[in-house]
Amino acid sequence: GQSLEQPSEVTAVEGAIVQINCTYQTSGFYGLSWYQQHDGGAPTFLSYNALDGLEETGRFSSFLSRSDSYGYLLLQELQMKDSASYFCAVRGSQGNLIFGKGTKLSVKP
Amino acid sequence: EAGVTQFPSHSVIEKGQTVTLRCDPISGHDNLYWYRRVMGKEIKFLLHFVKESKQDESGMPNNRFLAERTGGTYSTLKVQPAELEDSGVYFCASRKGRWGNTIYFGEGSWLTVV
Numbered sequence: 001g002q003s004l005e006q007p008s009e010v011t012a013v014e015g016a017i018v019q020i021n022c023t024y025q026t027s028g029f030y031g032l033s034w035y036q037q038h039d040g041g042a043p044t045f046l047s048y049n050a051l052d053g054l055e056e057t058g059r060f061s062s063f064l065s066r067s068d069s070y071g072y073l074l075l076q077e078l079q080m081k082d083s084a085s086y087f088c089a090v091r092g093s094q095g096n097l098i099f100g101k102g103t104k105l106s107v108k109p
Numbered sequence: 110e111a112g113v114t115q116f117p118s119h120s121v122i123e124k125g126q127t128v129t130l131r132c133d134p135i136s137g138h139d140n141l142y143w144y145r146r147v148m149g150k151e152i153k154f155l156l157h158f159v160k161e162s163k164q165d166e167s168g169m170p171n172n173r174f175l176a177e178r179t180g181g182t183y184s185t186l187k188v189q190p191a192e193l194e195d196s197g198v199y200f201c202a203s204r205k206g207r208w209g210n211t212i213y214f215g216e217g218s219w220l221t222v223v
Contacts, residue, residue: 035214042113042200042214043152087152094157094165095204096142097212101151 002026004088004100011106012078020073020103022088030091032064032071037102038084046073046086075105083107111135113215115201121221127189130218132201134183140164140204141184142212143176147197155199158184191222 004024012018024032031050035043047055049064049071061074075082085104089097114133122128134141143155155174156166160181169176173192178184188195198217 037152042216043202044214045211048211092154092165095140096154096157096165097144097202098154099144099152 002090002092002098004090004098006086006088006100006103008101009104009106011108013108014078014080016078017074017076018078018105020075020086020088020105022071022073022100024069024071024088024090024100026069026090026098028093029066030093030095032062033089033091033097034060034062034073035087035089035099036084037087043087078107080107080109113201113203113213115199115215115218117218118216119219119221121223122191124193124222125190127187128191128220130186130188130199130201130220132184132186132215134201134203135205135213138203138205138213139181140206140212141178142202142204143184143186144200144202144214145197146200146217147194152200155186188220191220193222196220196222 006022033048034046037043047062054063059076064071085102087099087102089099116131141158144152146152154168157164158178161178175187200217202212202214204212
């Protein structure tokens with residue numbers, strides 16, 4: 001089976017950098033994704049890593065280490081609008097996503 | 110291009126009643142997924158359609174839940190009879206190919222069973 005672990009809550013101030021870690025256990029690995037969900041909204045895709053290393057998309061970056069079964073999402077120059085829940089997810093063998101429990105990020109002024 | 114749309118956005122029903130949720134995926138997306146998020150918990154996979162066929166329904170909690178996708182276009186998820194623990198947000202998502210990077214989610218159908 002698959003399982004993912006990530007912190008339940010993180011708090012940071014505007015302008016800061018925050019890293020949200022995710023460790024996973026899977027029977028087969030098909031990539032690690034990150035999704036953002038604002039309260040009451042749809043989860044929206046942020047990034048996907050299939051290979052080791054860092055993927056950068058604007059203020060957000062995602063890192064993967066397959067040997068450590070570990071990844072993280074890095075958010076830079078935090079803004080108030082970044083307050084949301086962030087989910088890491090691995091892909092099942094049929095292409096569906098298995099989500100972690102989510103990390104609630106609170107950005108303070 | 111329209112995104113994934115879900116109806117109703119909110120539903121409040123009594124225990125024992127029936128509710129049917131509908132999802133219209135992005136046009137041309139063969140893969141359709143149903144997920145559920147119960148308050149404060151993870152987004153949990155329910156099932157996966159490829160066109161009209163159920164590819165994986167391992168996440169369906171019990172036989173009170175019935176999903177269909179006749180014709181391979183829109184899908185419905187029926188809960189009958191609803192129980193209190195069925196309350197949560199039901200998300201539908203779609204993807205064009207099996208291994209495309211991005212799964213697009215709808216805004217969700219909020220179900221409250223009282």
